[in-house]
Amino acid sequence: xxxxxxxxxxxxxxxxxxxxxxxxxxxxxxxxxxxxxxxxxxxxxxxxxxxxxxxxxxxxxxxxxxxxxxxxxxxxxxxxxxxxxxxxxxxxxxxxxxxxxxxxxxxxx
Amino acid sequence: xxxxxxxxxxxxxxxxxxxxxxxxxxxxxxxxxxxxxxxxxxxxxxxxxxxxxxxxxxxxxxxxxxxxxxxxxxxxxxxxxxxxxxxxxxxxxxxxxxxxxxxxxxxxxxxxxxxxxxxx
Numbered sequence: 703x704x705x706x707x708x709x710x711x712x713x714x715x716x717x718x719x720x721x722x723x724x725x726x727x728x729x730x731x732x733x734x735x736x737x738x739x740x741x742x743x744x745x746x747x748x749x750x751x752x753x754x755x756x757x758x759x760x761x762x763x764x765x766x767x768x769x770x771x772x773x774x775x776x777x778x779x780x781x782x783x784x785x786x787x788x789x790x791x792x793x794x795x796x797x798x799x800x801x802x803x804x805x806x807x808x809x810x811x
Numbered sequence: 812x813x814x815x816x817x818x819x820x821x822x823x824x825x826x827x828x829x830x831x832x833x834x835x836x837x838x839x840x841x842x843x844x845x846x847x848x849x850x851x852x853x854x855x856x857x858x859x860x861x862x863x864x865x866x867x868x869x870x871x872x873x874x875x876x877x878x879x880x881x882x883x884x885x886x887x888x889x890x891x892x893x894x895x896x897x898x899x900x901x902x903x904x905x906x907x908x909x910x911x912x913x914x915x916x917x918x919x920x921x922x923x924x925x926x927x928x929x930x931x
Contacts, residue, residue, distance in 0.1 A: 735919075735920075737922075743925070744904050744922050744924045744925040745855075747919070750919060790854060798860060799906075799920060800857075801854045801855045802854065803854050
């Protein structure tokens with residue numbers, strides 16, 4: 703059974719600081735997704751990582767994938783308040799996604 | 812990304828009644844649809860997977876007679892919660908996987924906006 707572990711589960715950040723969210727998974731997969739969820743809303747797709755060594759950046763967020771280590775990271779650069787949300791990684795297992803528990807990110811002024 | 816709609820966006824019902832949630836793809840041929848459930852402050856849990864014209868495949872622990880899924884066409888899937896109880900109160904999200912009508916690569920899942928169900 704595939705297990706997807708995210709950490710930390712809760713992250714309180716100061717504006718302007720950098721931090722990284724980690725996503726470890728237990729079974730081989732070549733496709734991993736990062737999503738953002740705002741309170742009361744559905745998921746917003748952030749990144750699709752399709753191969754080992756993939757790195758994608760959008761604004762202050764950068765995601766990477768190491769399939770050999772079964773690890774993906776979501777790096778936040780110079781956090782701003784608008785980034786406050788819950789972030790999920792999800793691993794593609796054949797025909798379904800298995801989600802991590804989510805990381806609640808709060809950016810404080 | 813593809814446009815997926817859900818209806819209703821929220822519903823309140825009495826215990827014992829049945830509720831139907833619709834999931835439509837507006838610019839996408841959804842060969843596979845997924846239904847997820849999300850309890851407050853928790854992650855998404857897959858309930859079932861359905862392919863167009865076939866019976867749904869349910870995840871372990873999900874009662875197929877309670878959560879009826881119909882995927883009759885490439886653009887519509889429905890989830891019916893039968894004899895709903897307060898413990899069924901949750902945020903239900905559908906997602907679709909398939910191919911854009913305008914062409915292009917497929918394989919990614921696109922999520923609907925969700926339906927919040929409250930059972931009194």
